[in-house]
Amino acid sequence: MSKKDIIICRCEDITLADIHKCLEQGYTTFEELKRILRVGMGPCQGQTCSSLIQKEIAIFLKKKAEDVLLQKTRPLVTGVKLQDIADSADE
């Protein structure tokens, strides 16, 4: 299967080929890939792609996967409507 057909980040439609291109350009941390490619910025906030990307970085840098830092986890845990937040803020 071509790297261009392997989707790594489903929210932002980023392929394995995109990831490898960025790694070769010298962006070798998750935070850099996130800013350039938007991986981990979609509605799932990296729940699917983060461990896949962690492994790809590890292979590229010849490191153990657990030695590759993931992206910073930010609130919210799940998507919440602004109107719902506004309504409950008034309570």
Next chain:
Amino acid sequence: MNKASIVVIGAGISGLSAAYNLAKRGLKDIVVIDKAYITSGSTGRCGAGVRQQWGTALNCILAKKSIDFFMHAKEDLGYEKDIEFKQEGYLILSTSEAEDKVFDKNVQLQNSIGIPSQRLTVEEALKIVPHLNPNAFTSASFCKTDGHINPFLMSEAYYLAAKKLGVTFYFFEEVTEIIVKDKSIEKVITDKRVIYTDKVVNAAGGFAREVGEMAGVEIPVFSENHEILVTEPTKQMQGPMVMSFSKNIYCQQVPHGSFLMGRSNPKALHDHDISSSWQFLDEMAKTVCNILPKVGQLRVIRTWGGSYNISPDHQPFISDTEQLNGYFMACGYSGHGFMFAPITGELITEMVFGDKLEDYAKDLNIKRLDDKNFTDFEQSVV
């Protein structure tokens, strides 16, 4: 021995623009150092808006010159990707008679500098953003050439262009000391090397004051946390950035489809905090649901914070200093460094080369603080 003609501290948009412009002018052996990676500080955390509707002449001029560059930045920098420049304007809402008068004055000033802003009635504003709550404002100002740019890709465009011109970058490396001898810079020490140089550009964003102190240069700026949230992407429904100083909100739909919005916290401390708070989420949600009810139906997916580096008059210092030869600074943008980056790089280059500056640029010097006649203060900020 490690030598550089100049060391730029900070690989945010200001440092990148400075390095690119210096290299373009022909300077060799330029080094840029960042304690992390490009856009890792305030640039990568900013609201991604670019506007020219300001209340001081200085900010208007800086903004206009920068927009003029952004319009052909992709071609000038030879960037392969798209910087995502969405030029659909800023719609700024007034909410009182007193604010109406300020907007009248601001638009007059902006027009005199060649910025195509205009005053709008509530009805005219609704034609541009139909989902505005008509009861939430009294009038508006609009400039169609303001808009949005992707800060990550704009920074990458400068970075790649600078690299192509031979600029050296050291990432994940922190400047720890600047050694000064006889009022001149001798060397810059990082956690990995010593670099001999007689010139430094302080483009350290939220840490500008500290990078000043390293060289014994006093810069009266402080940092404060400004929070932002982003929603899930949705269909295109809002062209311009909608903003209100009195309601404390800016809110824009970026080309990717998400809405980005932020507000300031009047109780924010002067420190390097960049955490997220539930108080921000509550206040932001209430404000946006009042002004743009339809946006209230979107889901928030992420919040973050970043430092505004604030100067006493909310205008930047793009300046050399009598305190130390060869020390240049680009800081104190008070939240607007991204949108002023092109002119920042050009002015720093002119200063480093000892050119005669245009008249307006003298007010960017840190000396203006000692001038009792200088009283211009930017109030058009969120």
